[in-house]
Amino acid sequence: MSTVNASGWKPEMGESDVMTSSTYTGNRALMLEEALIFEIGDTHTTGVDLETAPVVKSRLGGLDRNREMGIPGLSEPETVRHYTRLSRQNYAIDLGLFPLGSCTMKHNPRLNEKVARMKGFADVHPLQPQETVQGALQVINELAFWLVHLTGMHGVAMAPKAGAHGELCGILCIKAALEARGEDRKVILVPESAHGTNPATAAFAGFAVENIPATPKGRVDVAALKARLGPDVAGVMITNPNTCGLFERDLKIISDAVHAAGGYVYCDGANFNAIVGKVRPGDLGVDAMHINLHKTFSTPHGGGGPGSGPVVLSEALSPYGPIPYAARYADGSFKLVEEESAGEEHPATFGRMTAFHGQMGMFTRALAYIMSHGADGLKQVAEDAVLNANYVLRSLEDTLDAPFGASGPCMHEALFTDDGLAEGFSTLDVAKGLIDEGYHPMTVYFPLVVHGAMLVEPTETESKAALDPFIGALRSVANRAKQGDPALKSAPHFAPRRRLDETLAARKPVLVWKEPELPIAAE
Numbered sequence: 279m280s281t282v283n284a285s286g287w288k289p290e291m292g293e294s295d296v297m298t299s300s301t302y303t304g305n306r307a308l309m310l311e312e313a314l315i316f317e318i319g320d321t322h323t324t325g326v327d328l329e330t331a332p333v334v335k336s337r338l339g340g341l342d343r344n345r346e347m348g349i350p351g352l353s354e355p356e357t358v359r360h361y362t363r364l365s366r367q368n369y370a371i372d373l374g375l376f377p378l379g380s381c382t383m384k385h386n387p388r389l390n391e392k393v394a395r396m397k398g399f400a401d402v403h404p405l406q407p408q409e410t411v412q413g414a415l416q417v418i419n420e421l422a423f424w425l426v427h428l429t430g431m432h433g434v435a436m437a438p439k440a441g442a443h444g445e446l447c448g449i450l451c452i453k454a455a456l457e458a459r460g461e462d463r464k465v466i467l468v469p470e471s472a473h474g475t476n477p478a479t480a481a482f483a484g485f486a487v488e489n490i491p492a493t494p495k496g497r498v499d500v501a502a503l504k505a506r507l508g509p510d511v512a513g514v515m516i517t518n519p520n521t522c523g524l525f526e527r528d529l530k531i532i533s534d535a536v537h538a539a540g541g542y543v544y545c546d547g548a549n550f551n552a553i554v555g556k557v558r559p560g561d562l563g564v565d566a567m568h569i570n571l572h573k574t575f576s577t578p579h580g581g582g583g584p585g586s587g588p589v590v591l592s593e594a595l596s597p598y599g600p601i602p603y604a605a606r607y608a609d610g611s612f613k614l615v616e617e618e619s620a621g622e623e624h625p626a627t628f629g630r631m632t633a634f635h636g637q638m639g640m641f642t643r644a645l646a647y648i649m650s651h652g653a654d655g656l657k658q659v660a661e662d663a664v665l666n667a668n669y670v671l672r673s674l675e676d677t678l679d680a681p682f683g684a685s686g687p688c689m690h691e692a693l694f695t696d697d698g699l700a701e702g703f704s705t706l707d708v709a710k711g712l713i714d715e716g717y718h719p720m721t722v723y724f725p726l727v728v729h730g731a732m733l734v735e736p737t738e739t740e741s742k743a744a745l746d747p748f749i750g751a752l753r754s755v756a757n758r759a760k761q762g763d764p765a766l767k768s769a770p771h772f773a774p775r776r777r778l779d780e781t782l783a784a785r786k787p788v789l790v791w792k793e794p795e796l797p798i799a800a801e
Contacts, residue, residue, distance in 0.1 A: 310366065312364055315360055316348075319350025323351040325352045325356065325357065369717075371385055374717065374744075375744050377719075377720040378718070378720060378735060379523070379691040379733025380521055380549070380691065382579070383579055384551075386576045386579075387646075387647065389650060390576060390646045390647055391643070393642050393645075394642045399639070402414045402638055404633075404634040404635070408614065412611065415612035416612055417638075418612075418635065421436070421641050422436055428554060429560055429564075430559065431564070431592055432560070432596045433590070433591045433599055434588050434591065435451075435599045435631070436604065436635060436636045436641070437603075437630075438588060438632070439631075440585035441570045442479060444547075444568025444569070444570075444587030445475060445476065445515075445544070445568055445587075446482065446483060447566075447568070447587075448567070449483045449515075449544060449566075450598075451566055451599060451628065452544065453484075454627075455542065455598050458598070463510055463511060463512035463540075464510055464512065465485060465486050465511045465512060466485040466487055466513055466514070467513070468480065468516075469489075469491075469492060469498045469514075469516055469517075470489055471496065471497065471498060471517065471520035471521055471522055471725065471727065472546060473546050473548060476544075477489075490502055490514075492727060495684075495685040496520070496524050496681070496685050497520070497522075497524055498528065498532065500532060507536065512541055514541065516529065516532065516544070517545070518545055518549070519553065519689035521724070521725040522681075522682055522693055523667065523682070523688040523691040523692060524682060524685055524688060524689060525689050529562045529564075530561075530562045530563055533563025533564065536563075542565040542566070542594070543564050544565065544566045544567070545559050545562075545564040545566070545567040547574075548573055549690055550567075550569055551573050551574040551663055551690055551738075552660055552664055552690035553660055554656050555653060555660055560590075560592065565595050566589055566591050568588065570586075571586040571588065571644040572585060572586070575644035575647045577640040578643075584637040585637070586636055599624070600629060601617065601624060602630070602634075617630070663689075663690050663736075664690060665738075666736040666737065666745060667689065667691050669745060670692045670734050670736055670745065670748075671683065674694065674756075677756050678694040678698070678732070679695045680693065680695075681693065681695055690735055692733075692734045693725075693733055694732040695728055696730030697729070697730065699759045703759040705722045705730040705731065706722065708732065709732070710769040711755035711770070712751060713773050714772050717748060717751060720732050720734045721734075721735075734752075
């Protein structure tokens with residue numbers, strides 16, 4: 279009978295066994311195991327010595343808490359170590375390539391961060407008198423000019439806080455324009471190659487959504503779309519480049535047909551990174567398009583931080599855009615057009631999207647990025663993004679199934695499927711295997727129109743030297759899946775956490791709430 283010490287090691291274990299065995303602490307060398315913050319701290323103490331608060335009469339009208347908050351008290355070293363250890367278990371763009379498709383996770387230059395932290399921008403407050411924030415308003419106006427210029431549109435709404443919020447802004451503009459014409463059109467057409475937020479936005483705005491199929495080559499079926507147009511169709515929401523990574527070559531034909539039928543064209547601009555400086559959506563007949571500043575103009579992405587989704591508008595829809603908006607006057611001054619002045623300067627506006635005028639930090643970062651690149655540099659952004667995606671596509675199409683590999687060059691992302699893997703192996707196994715290789719997985723199972731989809735977007739900020747190891751890693755994992763390597767079914771093996779049963783977790787979540795032992799008195 280063999281003995282086992284606290285680390286799980288047995289005397290008969292070889293070197294390779296020791297490599298994968300557990301340790302007494304749960305740590306794996308410098309990869310430190312970390313408990314939940316509620317397991318570290320004591321909910322009845324604090325990290326600093328505070329005098330007992332005096333008992334006072336409540337002034338909250340009975341709305342005060344009568345139970346503990348349950349927040350653990352940690353010392354400063356405990357707090358710093360906790361979040362530092364957690365950060366070491368997180369993958370980030372500063373660690374390596376982030377291949378998420380349809381997410382454009384590219385490097386955010388530190389120059390942008392320096393500009394956003396300038397005192398005049400970082401400390402600005404939305405309730406300051408407008409004469410004290412002329413520089414900030416000028417930044418908003420300058421960024422607005424660039425966005426209009428780059429898209430070939432007529433106007434722009436800067437207030438929307440994110441992509442889906444921008445979609446809603448554009449659809450509300452369409453709705454207001456139809457109401458001004460006295461028309462009650464109820465249907466929005468959405469191609470199946472569009473982003474999933476498009477039908478959700480249209481439905482939220484009160485429209486019925488109808489699907490338009492794609493051709494075998496992955497683009498909108500123009501004939502099917504034209505056949506559905508009629509007096510009940512308010513417009514179409516189309517993503518270009520689409521979620522299959524392909525440019526919709528017939529967008530101008532689609533726009534002309536929709537306009538002839540009395541509708542409007544909304545373009546999802548999440549993938550503008552692939553065409554910025556190369557294509558102006560306004561020239562293709564687009565009436566409204568949101569721009570994710572975190573995707574095209576490098577403001578931070580994800581993590582629950584502030585977003586920004588300005589919406590560019592055609593001449594037909596600009597009168598209905600939301601307030602407030604930054605305007606420049608003949609004397610050189612800037613001001614925000616608010617409700618009190620909207621009647622004179624913007625009478626057809628559908629109203630307000632947000633309390634204030636968007637995210638100043640996102641605006642300064644985006645403008646810094648645009649000005650540091652210039653028009654020629656932004657054009658190269660698109661060219662390099664497309665070049666990198668096609669390099670990935672052509673480097674792996676002999677190993678992974680590329681359903682639209684014959685549809686011409688892809689745009690910003692390369693699309694693969696799990697077709698050809700060994701029986702019982704799927705996209706999820708490939709994604710989990712990539713974690714062991716040190717990469718965040720690509721987008722999986724999206725777009726939904728492609729079975730077992732694997733969507734890879736390298737962006738323009740990755741060099742060939744960075745792409746080659748990733749391509750090699752994905753090739754290796756894919757070949758293991760094609761050969762039926764059983765170890766891949768339980769990957770990842772080297773990550774801080776092993777594979778979770780995601781289906782069980784979604785269907786039977788374990789939510790535990792422990793009642794506090796010491797209730798707090800009402801007074």
